[in-house]
Amino acid sequence: MKSTAKRACALYILVGLFFVGAVTLFIMLCVNSSKWAMQRTNEHIYTNGTLVTAGAVLDRNSKVLVETKNGERIYNQSSAIRKATLHILGDTSGFISTGVQNVYSDELVGYSFLNGVYLLEKYQGGNNVKLTIDADVCATALNVLGSNKGAVCAYNYKTGEIICMVSAPTYDPQSVPKDIMTNTEKYEGVYLNRVFSGVFTPGSTFKIVTAISAIENISNINQQKFNCNGKTTIGDGTVICNGTHGELSFKDALAHSCNCAFSEIAVQLGNEKLQTTANQLGFNKALKMNKTVVAKSTFNVSSASTLDLGWAGIGQYTTLVNPYHMMTILGAIANGGTYVKPYLVDGIETQLGIDIPTIKTKDGDNYMSENTANTIKDMLRYNVTSYYGDSKFPNLQMCGKTGTAELDNEKSHAWFVGFSENENCPYAIVVCVQNGGSGYDVAIPVANKVMQSIYKSVSKE
Numbered sequence: 507m508k509s510t511a512k513r514a515c516a517l518y519i520l521v522g523l524f525f526v527g528a529v530t531l532f533i534m535l536c537v538n539s540s541k542w543a544m545q546r547t548n549e550h551i552y553t554n555g556t557l558v559t560a561g562a563v564l565d566r567n568s569k570v571l572v573e574t575k576n577g578e579r580i581y582n583q584s585s586a587i588r589k590a591t592l593h594i595l596g597d598t599s600g601f602i603s604t605g606v607q608n609v610y611s612d613e614l615v616g617y618s619f620l621n622g623v624y625l626l627e628k629y630q631g632g633n634n635v636k637l638t639i640d641a642d643v644c645a646t647a648l649n650v651l652g653s654n655k656g657a658v659c660a661y662n663y664k665t666g667e668i669i670c671m672v673s674a675p676t677y678d679p680q681s682v683p684k685d686i687m688t689n690t691e692k693y694e695g696v697y698l699n700r701v702f703s704g705v706f707t708p709g710s711t712f713k714i715v716t717a718i719s720a721i722e723n724i725s726n727i728n729q730q731k732f733n734c735n736g737k738t739t740i741g742d743g744t745v746i747c748n749g750t751h752g753e754l755s756f757k758d759a760l761a762h763s764c765n766c767a768f769s770e771i772a773v774q775l776g777n778e779k780l781q782t783t784a785n786q787l788g789f790n791k792a793l794k795m796n797k798t799v800v801a802k803s804t805f806n807v808s809s810a811s812t813l814d815l816g817w818a819g820i821g822q823y824t825t826l827v828n829p830y831h832m833m834t835i836l837g838a839i840a841n842g843g844t845y846v847k848p849y850l851v852d853g854i855e856t857q858l859g860i861d862i863p864t865i866k867t868k869d870g871d872n873y874m875s876e877n878t879a880n881t882i883k884d885m886l887r888y889n890v891t892s893y894y895g896d897s898k899f900p901n902l903q904m905c906g907k908t909g910t911a912e913l914d915n916e917k918s919h920a921w922f923v924g925f926s927e928n929e930n931c932p933y934a935i936v937v938c939v940q941n942g943g944s945g946y947d948v949a950i951p952v953a954n955k956v957m958q959s960i961y962k963s964v965s966k967e
């Protein structure tokens with residue numbers, strides 16, 4: 507009897523182990539099947555680790571940006587478009603990790619848990635992915651950046667559609683330059699999409715954050731007068747201004763980008779309040795755009811001296827800003843305090859013409875009250891009407907702020923961030939020209955040419 511019980515017990519253990527094994531296998535299959543099928547050694551999909559068999563990627567006007575023909579990945583016939591859309595599409599080897607061909611490889615290959623890559627083999631194509639971008643607008647943006655490095659991104663602040671996203675340096679994916687690995691100066695960070703993965707000293711564009719904090723925390727800020735004689739004593743040091751502005755109101759201080767006034771405002775606010783506003787506006791937090799994790803903007807004045815706080819208030823401390831994040835701040839100002847989440851994929855269609863639902867727009871975070879948003883919006887509009895001039899942005903009723911971010915031993919970064927109040931062109935834009943020089947001289951013309959191109963593009967729709 508005893509040995510029968512022992513044998514039964516052993517049997518139970520075996521059966522138990524079998525079930526544990528089966529369940530573990532099933533879970534692993536669920537979790538990892540896509541990864542296993544999509545490995546770069548899977549020759550149904552990749553040749554020598556390079557993506558070959560997948561659906562096409564199209565722009566908002568159904569222009570084919572990349573597709574598979576006779577077992578080869580072929581990009582758009584225009585080299586200007588190929589270079590301008592490289593960072594959005596990504597390369598076929600997966601170096602540009604945030605590119606659509608990498609992030610949406612399951613969808614492009616047509617992989618599904620039930621069918622595996624069966625459909626891919628049957629139809630030789632996978633799914634087509636349609637984007638929200640206009641490839642011609644992207645080509646314009648890259649063209650106006652010229653030989654500069656930098657980032658340009660624009661999106662519809664009412665719907666969330668990203669219409670333009672360009673990162674430079676770039677290269678032609680159809681004929682990869684031979685010196686891409688050796689010419690480190692020319693191709694510095696070429697595999698990074700600077701819109702998603704870059705962070706830069708913000709310079710005076712950060713005065714928008716300081717101004718928002720002042721609107722929310724200093725009740726008489728609009729009655730205050732500031733006096734600029736070209737420099738001001740802050741703590742145990744001196745902050746130098748870009749000019750000698752004389753007596754200024756709060757809004758004129760922003761329009762003239764007065765360093766004296768804004769470093770004094772930062773000190774009035776104190777470390778804690780300015781830090782709270784920055785955190786509320788999404789600093790020190792990694793944003794996500796669908797599946798793409800965006801580099802964090804960082805702001806930390808917890809241990810800053812009074813002088814450092816003054817510099818922080820004008821965007822010249824240790825602060826670093828990501829262009830995509832900055833665009834969401836402008837989107838929130840344009841949209842009553844809460845930004846609409848930007849998105850890049852408009853739709854996915856199978857080879858049988860069936861639409862696969864995609865996650866589109868959802869409300870992003872609430873950055874500020876509607877009141878604050880409207881107040882800062884009026885100030886950004888005043889910057890253009892009173893100082894930059896509407897003639898810099900014909901027909902656009904532009905609101906915005908420039909930045910000339912000073913760097914140690916390097917030419918300044920030229921910034922412009924803003925949005926159009928023209929109802930027919932509800933787009934926000936961020937331009938950062940790395941080591942470009944003056945925001946006013948360099949970034950404004952770039953922003954205007956891209957915005958005019960967007961206006962033309964959406965007027966046709």
Ligand SMILES: [Zn+2]
Nearest residue numbers: 734747751764
């Ligand atoms: Zn000044």
